[in-house]
Amino acid sequence: MSNERIDALRKAVDTNPDDVLLRLVLAESLVTAEQVEEALDQYVVLLDKDGLPEDQFVPVGELAAANGRLALLRSLLETARQKGVVEGTGRLQQLVDTMISERSGVKIKVGPEEQTPFEADTLKETTTFDQVGGMEEIKRVIHRMVILPLSRPELYEKYGRKSGGGVLLYGPPGCGKTLLARATAGECGLPFINVRIEDVMDPYMGVSERNLHAVFERARANSPCVLFLDELDALAFARHKHGGSEARRLVDVLLQELDAIGSDNDGLLVLAATNAPWDVDEAMLRPGRFDRVIFVPPPDEPARADILSVLVKDVPATGLDLKALAGQTPMFSGADLRALIERGVDRVIDEALANGGEPPLGMHHLADVLGAVKPSTLDWLHRARSYIEFANQSERYDDVAAYLKSRDVRRRLNRDSKS
Ligand SMILES: Nc1ncnc2c1ncn2[C@@H]1O[C@H](COP(=O)(O)OP(=O)(O)OP(=O)(O)O)[C@@H](O)[C@H]1O
Ligand SMILES: [Mg+2]
Known part of the structure; x- marks a missing residue:
């Protein structure tokens, strides 16, 4: 685009500062014209005005990272978290972590590493229950419902107890459903295949059904493995039943695939998660399908202390009173606690950049940022x-x-x- 046209766009944006579409066009034109700094400034404003489309978060994040714009990168990550944009949150986190460790020369890792799905397809999952703080009762239930039937099938056969059927985890966001599913695969020593709604849904007639079928095919090809359907409510939305036949067919495909488990889906363990179990089609919850439904509540106080200790495990720290911190964070989700620690670490890094050295994370850093993180549950x-x-x-x-x-x-x- 010529400079004149960019000038004209700038003027138009100046007179219509709230027109986010116009601003988006300006930002994109600036990128094409290699005026990256100014483009990034426009993205800052767009993000602020809630005018950045979700599919732009990662590309803009990459651009921000390549140009040393940590503040923008962090707001992208934070906004993505608040909006519950699952796709790309992991990548943004990675970009932030890399940038921070490059800047400070200190290697800081908060919590277990996020893995990108599909990549590790046929590799055994490495996350284990140790990396999941608290949730002792749920871990026990999963052990009995999932891990034991897999590791001691003969015991179940003997008592004529069928071990098939899926497990549905539900609860408020950020409380560890996905982490728990991953760790379940890890505990079983199985690969973890994470299926997200964007991997399946397609606006073209019939393509979503084919995608969903392909997902099960791939899982079967990699079995034994754990197939994880995130956001089950979106895949199996109850009102689909009464809605268009197109959407209904997707529910039917999922039902067929689930019913095949136990006959020819041997070695395929299906887990699913949702924030909205009441939106999941009833038929999904019948025996042999997702017949085991587990509530994953916000972590209680001891669980929060436990989660915090997982989160700060690799962070250089001194004098942290995690029990006290757990007491000060009622109704915080695991993700909220993670955000708290990250903000504290940001403080440490600011300090390191200003004064040099490698100061450890202390209670005062966390006390400073505690007011800024609100429970999201x-x-x-x-x-x-x-x-x-x-x-x-x-x-x-x-x-x-x-x-x-x-x-x-x-x-x-x-x-x-x-x-
Ligand atoms: N029990 C926990 N122990 C350690 N970390 C936790 C725990 N719960 C949550 N976290 C942290 O919070 C992040 C978000 O958790 P996770 O993605 O598993 O939540 P979720 O319940 O699947 O949320 P959503 O409903 O938004 O998908 C995890 O990556 C992890 O860093
Ligand atoms: Mg999740």
């Missing part, structure tokens, strides 16, 4: 509460109901509704 819990109250489906969600009735949670939610 409350919205979900409010929604779950009204669902359970009004939809009269409490039986299936007994675990959630019990959790919501516990004193601390009730108080916290009531306080939250009033404010």
